Amino acid sequence: MSELFWPGDWRAGALFGDRAFVAAMTRVEAGWLRVLRDAGLAPDADPDSLPEVDGDDVAAGAEAGGNPVIPLVRLLRERLPESTASWLHRGLTSQDVLDSALMLCLRDALDQVLADVRRQVAALAGLADRYRGAVQAGRTLTQHAVPTTFGLTAASWLAGVLDAAGDLVALRAAIPVQVGGAAGTLSAVTEMAGGSAAAGRLADALASELGLQPARPWHGNRRPITRAGDALVAALDAWGRIANDVLVGSRPEIAELAEPVPGGSSTMPHKQNPVLSVLIRRAALAAPFATAQLHAAAAAAVDERPDGAWHAEWTALRTLGRTGATAAAQTADLLAGLRVDTARMRSTAEAAGESLLTEARAMGTNPAAIDDYLGRADELVDDALARAAAFMEAAP
Amino acid sequence: MSELFWPGDWRAGALFGDRAFVAAMTRVEAGWLRVLRDAGLAPDADPDSLPEVDGDDVAAGAEAGGNPVIPLVRLLRERLPESTASWLHRGLTSQDVLDSALMLCLRDALDQVLADVRRQVAALAGLADRYRGAVQAGRTLTQHAVPTTFGLTAASWLAGVLDAAGDLVALRAAIPVQVGGAAGTLSAVTEMAGGSAAAGRLADALASELGLQPARPWHGNRRPITRAGDALVAALDAWGRIANDVLVGSRPEIAELAEPVPGGSSTMPHKQNPVLSVLIRRAALAAPFATAQLHAAAAAAVDERPDGAWHAEWTALRTLGRTGATAAAQTADLLAGLRVDTARMRSTAEAAGESLLTEARAMGTNPAAIDDYLGRADELVDDALARAAAFMEAAP
């Protein structure tokens, strides 16, 4: 990413950045040293002495072995006293460090995303409740259908966000550590620990050290990666749908909705571009491809570590993490400041009045007005609000 | 699909076929009639009188309205007495019927897939247990790494299948009905039922009638569709990985594995092609694209029913349902009859002996033989077997 090619990227801050990735890999190595020290295997190792290594220095060596862990370990070792250096990375394989570091980066991204999801839920609950009486023309296949309310529209957006939120929360709670050694047998760790049960305890201790979930080696089973992709793209789908509705509602001929701070143009002073929605929609258009890349990589796994499929995951996960965080924040801002023109909604719906009631007429019922043909709109708003309240209560 | 363009397609039988789809749509209409009759609204309607309509007749009218429900309803009405015809489809919209019917087709596909997953789990548990002592060269990035066992290889395949199975079981338990009416407000149903609470009860009754889960309208929130795609592609990822390993293991220079009944060639009598693996791998290569299509459609949702995105889901879900069922069965057959050459595994591993022990040597440990450097392989097999047993016990 970068702000130039992906406007709004600043919102993702340091997430999945080079610096964050080096820090996460270093953190895994330090965590492992701590585990070894605490188990009495490396009593003289000093896990807190690991220096900060410059990403560019790591990068310079990444191609030779095909991953950044190899140069990172070398650079760390060079800068550590022998008492620590000799235990660094001992028993691990590159994939242990890289996968666990990706999981740490993912966790940070999810925390930010979930904070913004909570902002979205709060804003949406406000919209759904406030506009439950705001009649609007329901639209299907671009055409006026039957009356609805903007409160129900917002409640439906909210339901979509809550569906996505459920998956994100579940994902957040189940991010696994990776510890398997060279080919997933933990052979070296077993040697070090003096037995396989002890080796298992070391692996679990690393999970605990890093705040990740204990896990059996998943070098060839990439569900932790694809599940992250699935949850993030599902969230982007939900936000994309909101953006699409705002974009339609912002068209000057419809003018029911407007962004809090519309964007300008390089040449046309009057332009009020729905920029946040444009950028959210962009992210939603792109996300299915990054997620599919993760699945294609998972499906191409072979041997105890695959010959390219593993490597194809890293940028795709980074893309989803950063664009997900960016779109989450943009959607929260969009919703928090969304401008709703209920008068325009009503005038359009009333102008379309008889059209919106043809279903009712065809069924032989005779609602006096479009306000009398809103069915369960109000209950559905209540239902979504109840879900939102439960989510907000459960959320940390 | 078809057997010609997708060899093995016969294994998916009637799943998501035209006939099954028409039957499912008809079943939704009949279920709704039953709900209306049982609620006393349509006392003279006869839900059991709905005729079987020919798919080709429905098809002939599908383009005009953009979906097959419109012609189906018309054809059914023509063939029913007025007492039933006048209540048919009353209060529903095309999307209610089509989405619910897709969910019924999905359920049938999942039932078949899960039956084959159980066969896979049984076969894999057998392989993992039986070959826990069969030493094999662990391979990473195509090269020999450290020793492993074929039991652990099978246990790792098993863990992948169990991960996927968990998602499939969860998906199976949460397939929702769709009842929202023209724009998701249930307005017409509310009129019919005489109130919104009663309308909600009718919607829930349809869920119960069809064996689906009650749900609020999800016309614009497509997570039930994308979740199906995510779970199916994840299963195909897991099977694809197994196929990849069998393909490598079947190469004549490696010759550790062989298919139960290798395929022949049109010109070379000696060929022993690993055909099942080839076809499973094919399905795994293709699946990420169908799933991504579902997400792209979900992200393009707009209004109360989208202008093309909804329509783009149907074939993608069918593809995943049929190719998933086909690959599930092929994988079960592959695993049930997999031929394992443990002597060849051992001779390759022993020939590579010192290479496989360089890690150990570098660490200063001195395993006497590759068999002594297997780490937690045995415990990891036990772990996977325990998961398998729990799954088999929980399975219906």
Place this chain on the structure above:
Amino acid sequence: MSELFWPGDWRAGALFGDRAFVAAMTRVEAGWLRVLRDAGLAPDADPDSLPEVDGDDVAAGAEAGGNPVIPLVRLLRERLPESTASWLHRGLTSQDVLDSALMLCLRDALDQVLADVRRQVAALAGLADRYRGAVQAGRTLTQHAVPTTFGLTAASWLAGVLDAAGDLVALRAAIPVQVGGAAGTLSAVTEMAGGSAAAGRLADALASELGLQPARPWHGNRRPITRAGDALVAALDAWGRIANDVLVGSRPEIAELAEPVPGGSSTMPHKQNPVLSVLIRRAALAAPFATAQLHAAAAAAVDERPDGAWHAEWTALRTLGRTGATAAAQTADLLAGLRVDTARMRSTAEAAGESLLTEARAMGTNPAAIDDYLGRADELVDDALARAAAFMEAAP
């Protein structure tokens, strides 16, 4: 496909159907027999005696060898006298027959697509010329920008179609035969022909016999397949853009455009759904995934025939062929009957008058009216018309 899951599929007729595929494979086998007979190698073979084999019979045997050619050859041989049977398929491999048959199916699909592209070009040229004076609000990022004309809008659609048409015509002219034998060496053919130069002549003769282009074996180089995907998806992109514009223009609040015969609803008598545009848009949403599947397959090629990647191409190419043909026809119909409300266009543009002229004002120019700020619209229409005329003249 099928009409139920892909409304409008009837427009693709027999293209890439099971029957057409069996016929194409049979045609390749017959063509090869003819080549062998004409070369004096198989003087008693009767290429015209090949029976029509039922697709279901072929299908029943397709899984065993992983492709339909093996059972087809067996079924044909069983039904032919020895003098012909013994020469059938001699020297070829399954991939020769299947790839060449796919190319024949592709050719038929392209011919139909190009016929509809010509209809599109004619309709678009008519629209561009007729409406060159119809002022319309230009829209960017959903907002009014500067004035344009509907003639230029149509000319821009036309330019997109002509770009796509160029690729389709080039593709149509370069569809290659596949003749390589078991591993691309033509060894068996060389034996039969008595030398490698003679073998090359036989391969070229098959191309000529089938009306395909001569080619070196491309078993592992899948550019002929991916190029077909690229050209078809590019055409679908162009049609999708037209559909998107019609969908926006058909919204009741905009109402500048309408479909020739809008679709109805299952419950709302008044609905005027832009069904063709919906279905075209659907196809354009889906096509990138089928094309990407072709590229993923090409990128996974390995050995002299890949272990699954080849097999993953067939349905993807069929999908593009059929959905391309369907969308081509739908777009041609849409354009031929498109209803244009120039009065509404003008009134919207005039109502937005000062907005549409802010650029001009900001630049210090003072067009008296929006009609005076149309820049090169007219010349751009002329330019597109000239391209269209050249295309129509060059077209067969």
Place this chain on the structure above:
Amino acid sequence: MSELFWPGDWRAGALFGDRAFVAAMTRVEAGWLRVLRDAGLAPDADPDSLPEVDGDDVAAGAEAGGNPVIPLVRLLRERLPESTASWLHRGLTSQDVLDSALMLCLRDALDQVLADVRRQVAALAGLADRYRGAVQAGRTLTQHAVPTTFGLTAASWLAGVLDAAGDLVALRAAIPVQVGGAAGTLSAVTEMAGGSAAAGRLADALASELGLQPARPWHGNRRPITRAGDALVAALDAWGRIANDVLVGSRPEIAELAEPVPGGSSTMPHKQNPVLSVLIRRAALAAPFATAQLHAAAAAAVDERPDGAWHAEWTALRTLGRTGATAAAQTADLLAGLRVDTARMRSTAEAAGESLLTEARAMGTNPAAIDDYLGRADELVDDALARAAAFMEAAP
């Protein structure tokens, strides 16, 4: 990208980097000033005075308007004397500058890619010629089929590269400028130029100034973008296939091929990982998704500038440009130093001797040895060499 998430990324150097992108946008603005000055419209403007603007400064303002051109223009104007500032960007729209700048970045990427393609062609021609007598087991569906030569294998790789090269050369020759103004009418330019013919001349002059091809506005017709994607992914497909073959050939049980400088491991001193092939394969696995994103964006175009689809193109094109350049260089290096073990090839083929001749036996011919059953292998090598020579001669 970055070296950490995409090892080898350094090979793409500055291509499509933030700095390069800002420079390209600035170059477009300067080019346009030059055009205006040379036409006598802005006699006092100084096109050579445009300062270098820092990417981070541009980035900070990119979200507000949804693209980086708006802040760039503002920053440039602030730093220029009025005589130049007042003409800067005059008549253009953001999309003109951004699209043209992307085309400049694409051109630079293609130049680098094509230079490496020439290295590949030279290396491949060398391999094909040198190893035309090196017998090798032909493999289909992972199994031994009939004999081939490594010369023909290399010739087939070469044919794939030449196919891709043809598209890249054609693409390189047809990279268009974008000049359309706010909504593709060139209205402002027409005002400035004093007429539409003069406006057209200015647009063409910008093409000439930038070394791009003259073009009608393509704001909504994204074929120039998708065509770049198609050509780059096709090249990556061809390189991916080579990598796949090298990966299989590098397996220790096959050991026919080895990389020039195999990569090491973080723990296993003996490992000889085929790292370049792994990284090339990774790029080929990923590329179809980026290309499909471009097509999805093209298909989502609407209005005179789309509401998100345009924005979704930028990172995808950058990804293809950078990963394409990286993989091109890696493939060139891989091929230039590829180690070929002809003795191992022969011994494997001879060991499989009778298997490799079953086709011949079945046909009743009796080659004395596998060397006598190579069909047209030699001629096919010659054919590829001739194509290579023609390409090298035509190349600049």
